[in-house]
Amino acid sequence: MDFQLTEQQEFFRKIIAETVDRIILPRAQKIDESDEFPWELWREFAQLGYMGLRYPEEIGGMNADKVTSMIFYEEITRGSVGFAQSVIMNILMGTHFLYRFGSEEIKKRCLYPAIRGEKIATICFTEDQSGSDLAATRTTATRDGEDWILNGTKMWITNGPICDFATVLATTDPSKGMKGLNFFLVEKGTPGFSPGQVIHKLGCRGTVTGELILDHVRVPSENLLGEEVDKGVVYLGEILNEIRTMTGAMALGIARAAYQEGLEYSRRRVAFGRPIGTYQLIRAKIAEMATEMEAARLLVYYSAWRMDQGLDCRREAAMAKLFATEVCLKVVDEVTRIYGANGFAQEYAPQRHFRDARFLLYGGGTHEILKDFIGRQIIGRLD
Ligand SMILES: Cc1cc2nc3c(=O)[nH]c(=O)nc-3n(C[C@H](O)[C@H](O)[C@H](O)COP(=O)(O)OP(=O)(O)OC[C@H]3O[C@@H](n4cnc5c(N)ncnc54)[C@H](O)[C@@H]3O)c2cc1C
Numbered sequence: 001m002d003f004q005l006t007e008q009q010e011f012f013r014k015i016i017a018e019t020v021d022r023i024i025l026p027r028a029q030k031i032d033e034s035d036e037f038p039w040e041l042w043r044e045f046a047q048l049g050y051m052g053l054r055y056p057e058e059i060g061g062m063n064a065d066k067v068t069s070m071i072f073y074e075e076i077t078r079g080s081v082g083f084a085q086s087v088i089m090n091i092l093m094g095t096h097f098l099y100r101f102g103s104e105e106i107k108k109r110c111l112y113p114a115i116r117g118e119k120i121a122t123i124c125f126t127e128d129q130s131g132s133d134l135a136a137t138r139t140t141a142t143r144d145g146e147d148w149i150l151n152g153t154k155m156w157i158t159n160g161p162i163c164d165f166a167t168v169l170a171t172t173d174p175s176k177g178m179k180g181l182n183f184f185l186v187e188k189g190t191p192g193f194s195p196g197q198v199i200h201k202l203g204c205r206g207t208v209t210g211e212l213i214l215d216h217v218r219v220p221s222e223n224l225l226g227e228e229v230d231k232g233v234v235y236l237g238e239i240l241n242e243i244r245t246m247t248g249a250m251a252l253g254i255a256r257a258a259y260q261e262g263l264e265y266s267r268r269r270v271a272f273g274r275p276i277g278t279y280q281l282i283r284a285k286i287a288e289m290a291t292e293m294e295a296a297r298l299l300v301y302y303s304a305w306r307m308d309q310g311l312d313c314r315r316e317a318a319m320a321k322l323f324a325t326e327v328c329l330k331v332v333d334e335v336t337r338i339y340g341a342n343g344f345a346q347e348y349a350p351q352r353h354f355r356d357a358r359f360l361l362y363g364g365g366t367h368e369i370l371k372d373f374i375g376r377q378i379i380g381r382l383d
Pocket of ligand 1: 122123124125126130131132133155156157158159201204209359362363364365366367368369372
């Protein structure tokens with residue numbers, strides 16, 4: 001057994017942590033309060049090369065292993081969740097299918113500029129009537145000669161209102177359920193493709209989220225991102241573990257940011273003539289948070305390590321996302337208690353962490369879905 005990060009991984013953490021401390025953390029409160037996409041920060045950050053984190057060096061990437069990628073996701077989320085969401089969308093879900101299946105032309109037009117941070121990517125699964133249940137997807141893809149015609153409305157799309165291109169999940173036949181799903185590339189400017197309503201959120205402010213409307217959008221056959229028709233669910237399975245583990249790493253990032261605030265406050269806040277950190281009940285909170293965060297960290301990095309080893313990690317990825325998120329929700333709650341009334345004040349960070357952490361409950365699988373999945377994996381199919 002070896003619980004050590006490699007020297008390169010340690011070095012990577014040091015560099016990205018310093019970058020986060022220098023250019024993201026100081027802007028986090030303002031990003032949250034303004035709820036505006038931080039274009040200036042995006043451009044500055046894009047120049048550092050991280051947008052190509054998981055792609056090969058030949059195409060401008062960093063060729064990071066999964067453990068290193070999780071270090072990145074944890075650190076950037078510690079800085080600002082809103083900003084992290086937009087960046088991670090470009091790095092992972094928004095570009096993965098273009099890298100896997102896009103033609104060289106598509107890569108030149110969309111993937112490489114996204115890796116340079118010059119274009120903004122997104123992925124569209126969710127609709128009004130389908131979230132967890134992708135088999136209920138109603139956005140249709142209909143053949144018309146060599147082209148496809150897409151019709152439907154996507155909801156809750158991160159970067160949706162400002163994206164340059166989107167990977168869109170659509171079905172060739174709603175009655176086929178999971179067996180009719182496909183991913184298509186749709187670029188900004190394609191007739192019939194437009195942003196709809198912007199969604200104003202409780203947390204993760206600063207990332208722009210909203211509807212995307214597809215009204216008779218015509219795309220050429222090369223925009224079908226897959227080797228075969230109707231295999232979308234198989235292709236999604238290739239990155240689901242990475243998405244879930246990544247969400248666990250984001251949970252660690254939020255938890256660490258909140259925990260640090262709570263720890264420092266417990267040292268400096270005086271009540272009844274003593275720092276509150278000298279009271280056993282406050283120490284118990286610190287002890288429980290530190291212990292549970294350590295356990296969450298082990299699960300997240302164990303799942304990433306299994307991915308790097310090429311081992312099955314479906315169960316570990318689901319557990320990592322589920323457990324790290326629950327730990328994070330507890331930590332952000334406890335820190336607002338340690339802060340007393342100041343935990344309720346907008347000028348301090350704990351309320352932001354408290355709001356931001358809620359989003360972890362949805363992406364990568366809700367906790368009801370994840371528990372059902374883990375339970376089924378353990379018990380086996382009985383029906
Ligand atoms: C900030 C944010 C950003 C997002 N970004 C994107 C994005 O970029 N692209 C995108 O496509 N989507 C995005 N989403 C949407 C997200 O993926 C969905 O919210 C998620 O898939 C859950 O779907 P839903 O919200 O429709 O909930 P539903 O699936 O309608 O679930 C509602 C409730 O029912 C429960 N439930 C459902 N099925 C079962 C079951 N079988 N057993 C037990 N309980 C069940 C759920 O656990 C939940 O508690 C985003 C969401 C948020 C909050």
